[in-house]
Structures are given as C-alpha cells and as structure tokens.
Amino acid sequence: MQRRSFLKKAGAGAAIGALAAPAYAQGAPEVKWRLASSFPKSLDTLYGAAEVISKRVAAATNNKFQIQNFAAGEIVPAFGVVDAVQNGTVECCHTAPYYFFGKDPTFAFSCAIPFGMNCRQQNAWMYHGGGMQLMREFYKQYNIINFPAGNTGAQMGGFFRKELKTVNDMKGLKMRIGGFAGVVLQKLGLVPQQIPGGDIYPALEKGTIDAAEWVGPYDDEKLGLYKVAKYYYYPGWWEGGPEIDLFVNQKAWDALPKDYQAILEAAYPMPSG
Numbered sequence: 001m002q003r004r005s006f007l008k009k010a011g012a013g014a015a016i017g018a019l020a021a022p023a024y025a026q027g028a029p030e031v032k033w034r035l036a037s038s039f040p041k042s043l044d045t046l047y048g049a050a051e052v053i054s055k056r057v058a059a060a061t062n063n064k065f066q067i068q069n070f071a072a073g074e075i076v077p078a079f080g081v082v083d084a085v086q087n088g089t090v091e092c093c094h095t096a097p098y099y100f101f102g103k104d105p106t107f108a109f110s111c112a113i114p115f116g117m118n119c120r121q122q123n124a125w126m127y128h129g130g131g132m133q134l135m136r137e138f139y140k141q142y143n144i145i146n147f148p149a150g151n152t153g154a155q156m157g158g159f160f161r162k163e164l165k166t167v168n169d170m171k172g173l174k175m176r177i178g179g180f181a182g183v184v185l186q187k188l189g190l191v192p193q194q195i196p197g198g199d200i201y202p203a204l205e206k207g208t209i210d211a212a213e214w215v216g217p218y219d220d221e222k223l224g225l226y227k228v229a230k231y232y233y234y235p236g237w238w239e240g241g242p243e244i245d246l247f248v249n250q251k252a253w254d255a256l257p258k259d260y261q262a263i264l265e266a267a268y269p270m271p272s273g
C-alpha cells in the first residue's frame, strides 16, 4: 500500500498495475484446459483430488494456467474420459485407469490388480521401480501422458443385499465391481457389472444389481450404499491401493511452457498411506 500511495502522489498511476504484478506473470501465456472427472461431485476426496490439482496450478501461475473441472457426465461420461483425452475433446481427465481394462488389461497396472500392491508399493513401483516408464510407453498409443494423482488405499469388499454364507452364494450374483477383479470373480459364478460411481446407488436400490463395491466406509457412506444393502464384507483383495491418474493429452502437454509442465507435474502430492 505504501508503494501505491507513493506512486499516486508522484502522478504515476498508469505504472501501478505494471509494477504490482511480478515480471514472471506478465510474460506467462494464458492457458485454459478442461478436465473431465470419472467421479461425481458428492465424492469430495475423489472428485476433490482433481480440484486440488487445478487450484494449485492456478495459484502457482498467478491464475494464468486454469483447469476447469467437470464431474462425470457433465461434458464426458464417466467411462468416456480416456477417449475424450485421446481424441483431444478435453485436455485431461482424472480417473481410475482399471475402468478401461476392456480396451487393454495393461490399464489396470497403473491402478490396481487383484492381490496386487498396496499404496506404498504402488508408489514405489511407479516412481522408483520403473513403473512410470513402462506405463508411459503403454499410454503413448492413446496420445496420453499419465501422472499418478491420488490413491484410495486398501478397499472394502462391498455391500450385499443378502447375506453370504458360502462361496456358492456368489453364483449368479450381479455385482458392481471395479476393474479387472470382475474377471477373477466370474470364475466363482459372479456376474460383474461396470457401473460408474455416481450410478451405483439407484442400481442397488432398484435391485438391478445385488451387490456393489466402491471404495471404503467414507466414500461408500457418501454414496448411501448402506441404506439399500445391509451386509458389508471385506477385504477388497482386488484393490490393495488403487492409484488414480491424471491423463493428459500428449499434444496439449507438449504445447505447455516448461514451467507449466513442472507445476502440473508437482501439483498433486504423492500419497504416503
């Protein structure tokens, strides 16, 4: 304020704006991106993780690099986000990669595989064990560069409308289950259903499905699953530490200034759980 009043007195009002803003911000280009999430806004941790990214990126660039976030279904369906990034409809998305194991089972490796790694192990593999390099080679064919951006930690087994007493009770059961695990449970006669998080509750309530797993108590409560299915089982041995990823369109990434790239890369803190 002292500087402003000095300049005003000196009759240099026109120079105030230029002096108040740091030189960096003046030369920085404005970049506006759209991010399509696979999650509904009601999930403040999963949907919120992408908001952490966009807020940090904006704060670190004096609002020059803005990422507008959209919930599942707002501009892209929950399971359409990889196609949307691949073809450049949006610059980036935030999703659980194993949703796309039908395109190629390799997607599941940057998320979770049955009896796979916990959160720390997944991070260790991605950042220090060559996982990032392998996954980036894989994602190239989708015009995608991937960044780990969240991890739910170990998950629960799910909510069931009827009590399970023996493994035979799994036979014919229609269950919403994320990722590759459904392929394994099919061996027990279970009928896996791929349903986005925001659509699970009505399906379970109507009885279209008999069971559903989502994440764990915190997120499952937000979806209201306990209201329509009374039996909650664990462990979710198919999800020891599912990684959530930010997928960025390769051309959009290449077009970013180097400092924006570094800021985006550092925008999400590595989970340690």
Ligand code: CA
Residues within 6 Å of the ligand: 155, 178, 213, 214, 215, 239
């Ligand atoms: Ca899950």
